[in-house]
Amino acid sequence: MSGPAKTIQPKTKRVLGLFGDFDQAFEVIADIRHYKVPGITVEDVTLKSPIEHPEIEEVLGERTCHIPKWSFAGGAFGFCFGFFFLASAQANFLAQPQGGKPIITIPSNIVLAYEMLILFGVLVTLTGFILGARLMRKPSGLYDTAISIDQIGIVIEVGDDEFQPLKDVFTKHNVIEVHEEALT
């Protein structure tokens, strides 16, 4: 969908609008999608909510998430590492009292490599989650505890000229509270 070209303006403020329910917040996003706030597009919107709305992607559009790739990489690494680590350990035993059985036993190593596949899959997925969701970072000060209860927040970084039109859209859709902070 083409629209007016986005005017690049230096962002000076971060604004948080709090809404009573998803419907009001989605109406604001619909207005932004229809270019009712010059210079701001839906890609600039961050939605904060107590739950994830089931149709959030229809509202905000598809956004990237690489968790499945992390999981695959972790699982693949775990399997290979599990197998070869054990095989190398078995091959390096100083004594080999194997009773004629192979030194590196494929069936039992596959069982153990399978466990390592899962263990590393989980660990690497968790790593991907922490990095991808930007957890364990110093968060911006713009937050309201009402978001963890029942209110929906929309956070947008705006330039000086964009602030008032955005506030008007917020007000039109019954914003409960607007917080702002200066970007340094």
Added chain:
Amino acid sequence: MSENHQHLTNEQVKDIDENIAWAKINNDVLNSMKNPRKGYWVALVLSALLFGVMIYAEVYQYRNGMGETLLNTSHMWDLYISSFVFWIGMSHSGTLLSAILHLVHADWRKPIYRFAEAMTTFSLLTAGLFPVIHLGRVWNFYWVMPYMSDRGIWPNFRSPLIWDAFAITSYLTSSVLFLYIGMIPDLAICRDNTTGWRKTLYTFLSLGWRGDDRQWRHFRFTYLMIACFLIPLAVSVHSIVSMDFAMAIMPGWHVTTFPPYFVAGALYSGCAAIITLFVLLRYFFKFEEYMTMPILDKVCKLTFVIAMVWTYLNLIEFSAVWYGHDIPSKEVLIAKATGPYSIFFWGMMFFGSVLPFSLLSKAVRRNMKIMFFISIFLNVGMFLERWMIVTPTLSMGYHPQGFNVMWPGWVEWAMVGGSFGWFGLLFLVFVKVFPCVSMYEVKEMVYHRKRTTYADVDEMMELHSGVPGPEAQTQQSGGA
């Protein structure tokens, strides 16, 4: 609607009242962590006392040696391994309720899955005690881990006991992380609504969660992926535990159906334990609005189905032994049914296979007190099952000179009883410090159910923005 249905209240029909305000959900759960009923403290003291008995028995065993357990050459492991298998089995409840039901979108699990996940973690921690206790020399606890040749001992990677160590370590790590990740949004709620040491703890554990769409999106995928990892892991863990027996050439153990039989038994005892804890937590924390009768009803039905699977696999095992013409195995089976352990064998059959038929009655399924006792008896059956797998075979192996009937001494029984105290202590402390009902998931459940009774969000968007929603577009194109 029939007259029978008309007099049913919301409490009897709905999994949850969809009109509960989100703020109330937060308040109810947060208050539960501060003001439980007196029963909670009674349970905590009882658990501590039981655990004290275990400590006493351990000290006694330590000072006087393993002989106090009455274990002998034939019965080299008895209640210790039975308890180990029992607690590993119990741990499968969390995987079932969280992971499997999550994948099939059974949203009724949402108010109760958190404590089931906690059960998984603490059951594994309890199970892990038994190999260490069985070592005798507890200070050598690290001997149970198959690390490489520092001690000049080569781990035998063909042994299922080594597989156990790998599988259980992976399962414990994964289930702790699964429990933790699922709690992060709730920990943020706790962070925002508490003070003092609790705020410090929750701030640290919530990792800076702010409920961004980015965080939710990654959270959803992470939870799903770990659920996918956890299901095969849980199946493999109990399959491997079954191989501790099935790969030994002992009469009664060397059975092909052991892995599925063990997995079914694990799910069964896990489900029964969920019912027990469901009733207790509902009472302790006044969770009548969240842990509702219809949800208990569903768990009971699930338990019945799993009980029947377990019964079927049991009968398959008996048939295989009976018609298999392996005389020692057949003799062990006959001895189980008619020998000195027969009362426990038939107790297992009654509690495990006959008692579940009571769950066919709706009146029974919806009676908290009756269900509490039934669930305990189901788990008594499951404990007897594990004992009846181990002891009769060890008392009648292939060598007649090794035949002997062994009854566990007080030390072993004290350890078994004490393990319930240890589990209870961990679990009760957990539910006091962390929310045992998932607040954000209950909100989701309430929100989804409420939405189905109102106009779709798409219609609202169309009304205000003029762009038809996806459903409306589908209908239009279909109509054209």
